[in-house]
Amino acid sequence: MSASQPTSHLLEIAIPAPLRKTFQYLPTEGCEALKPGCRIRVPFGKQKLIGIFLGFSTRPTIDEVRMKHIIEIIDQEPVLSDRLLQLCHWATDYYHHPIGDVLSNALPVSLRKGAPAQEPNLNLTITDTGKAFDPADIGRAPRQRALLQALQLKSALNKDDLRDLDIKSPVIAALVKKNLVAWQIREPDAKRSVDVIRSYDQIEPSNQQQDAINLIDQPGTYLLHGITGSGKTEVYLRAIEEVLRKNEQALVLVPEIGLTPQTLSRFTQRFTVPIETIHSGLTNRERLKAWQNAAEGKAQIVIGTRSAIFTPLPNLGLLVVDEEHDGSFKQQEGFRYSARDLAVMRGQLEKIPVILGSATPALESLHNCNLGKYKLIKLPERSAGARRETYQLLNLRNKELKSGLSPELIVQIRDELEKGNQVLVFINRRGFAPVLFCQECQWIAKCDRCDARLTLHLERRFLMCHHCGVQLRVPNKCGECHSGQFIPLGAGTQRVEETLSSIYPTYPIYRIDRDSTLSKGSLENLVNRIQEGQPAILVGTQMLAKGHHFAGVTLVAMLEIDAGFFSSDYKAMERTGQLILQVGGRAGREARQGKVMLQTQFADQPILQQLIRDGYSAFAETILAERKLNDLPPFTYQCLFRAESTQRNSAMDFLEEVSAKLPPEPSVEMLGPIPQTMEKRAGRFRAQLLFSSRSRSLLHRLVKEGVAVAQASKRSNRIRWSLDIDPVDLV
Ligand SMILES: [Zn+2]
Ligand SMILES: [Zn+2]
Incomplete structure (x- = not known):
């Protein structure tokens, strides 16, 4: 043929x-x-x-x-x-x-992998034309005739029936083409409730919430900037309610570790409609089932992490991206897409409203509001009369610390505990100590496979590289001078936990980090114990800051917030500000006002003072002005070529070739290639080449040529290379 x-x-x-x-x-x-x-x-x-x-x-x-x-x-x-x-x-x-x-x-x-997409919810049915059609007129196609006759007897056949009759898909397709039969989605089995609402957890939205709800009335992108505790979720829920009443579907995207049972229960307590969740913890089978329920319109709400942006929703009426500033919406390997940006694009294609919500919106989102592309909606006050947390900087200069804790902080923590409150101690570093150091010869334990120090984990007495995952036993003797005089330097969550329990021996201490929550359900257990509300200390990494609500916490202590001042990544300060407010926002809710104490070497820095005095919007405008001055995103667009190889110079040579073979383009700046800040990681040497331009179209044109050069390069089969559009991690 x-x-x-x-x-x-x-x-x-x-x-x-x-x-x-x-x-x-x-x-x-x-x-x-x-x-x-x-x-x-x-x-x-x-x-x-x-x-x-x-x-x-x-x-x-x-x-x-x-x-x-x-x-x-x-x-x-x-x-x-x-x-x-x-x-x-x-x-x-x-x-x-x-x-x-x-x-x-x-x-x-x-x-x-080829699993059936619709089974078992599709029926093959006979059309009106098919009912009236004489099977004898089918001609020389006995299988088609058999199928038509079967359907004239029994007006619908499911996939199992078709398999029993040994009817193959080309036969069906031929009859579908002739409009004699048609596929139909079987009616959902579950009866729909009379009302979509199960119960409201508060009687009426506050004025500012109602204003926000009223503003979200037509297709477009809305940036909902609501401080922690202002009731953003209530705005989502009301907007979703509208959509459900029109019998449409809603898709809610949340960060990787934001999809907690607490989040989910807000939805299940409010709505009677079927809800599906889509996240990395599902088995392939569960994921397919959720996908099918969404595709067939059975699930009316889908809540999911990054990849859920691709969920088929035939009646999609609303898209919500919660914590839109969160880095986990960007996929960091393979297909490096931003689920938030795809959500905005999907909203445009579907002509529906998209709500991007955050207490600390990404600067590019605020910039899009300034440009008039997104509509900014603010929720500046906490709901239900709760007062906003207060912030205080603790100057660490010339202070002696006890495992990272300053004397003032030690007093403050005791004070809160004695009042019957809970205290949250935040340190964004797990393990016992980030450095194992030989006192005799200044040797430091390093990873062989990465340009990185090994972190000491005390519970199991091992050293771990947080970049490649390698684990080693703690050596008995120094590798250089053979003495045994090791001391751990710096503090991670485990060391802070140990120190706190020696200072406050009568209070329970709950540590929440990746190591303490490895087994399934352990995070749930910890959270439940904390929520009983007894005075206690919570020690943890940013896992603590996402999705959880601890009503008993009145003091949040952040032990180190200075990383942003040292980093060469231009986004570091933005992230520091977001982290401070996200973690600080855990302090106090409902009746009790919260206090946030920030330990820093930079207490006199104007940007830090502005953040805690004037709030996030003012802080963000200051950083945006700096970015504009320095030609940085969102005022310019960036693309990063990365390359890595087991040979020291191959990645650099490859990127040199890409940059050398590109035609000159004065509107696009090329920076590099340079070795990455951590050049060696997991045994590979890494380099990068950054493209930057005020013109997105010229940037993309050059990047396209860069891709062609990279693909054609003879070196490309000896190295791994990748492309990152709008990179979020530059170092
Ligand atoms: Zn030594
Ligand atoms: Zn390593």
């Missing part, structure tokens, strides 16, 4: 391979009615792969004699709707990423 097939029926297919192009195949029977977004099994080299059909093509890109036929059509109905395909096409261009991999990212793993 291949020779006689008209060229207009070439199939354009995206293959999950690291190639920035699509592939053409010859059709088989049943391809005429194929819709874009359906999965197709195809031969690819010596493999059989599952690709996504994108459309028909008239222009062969290779000699048709060399083209292969597809093996099998997997779907009758697309697994990616037109709008999701549009979103994926946009992401492919914007992130300069291989389309096959973009589409693959958009699907649950089971579907990538």
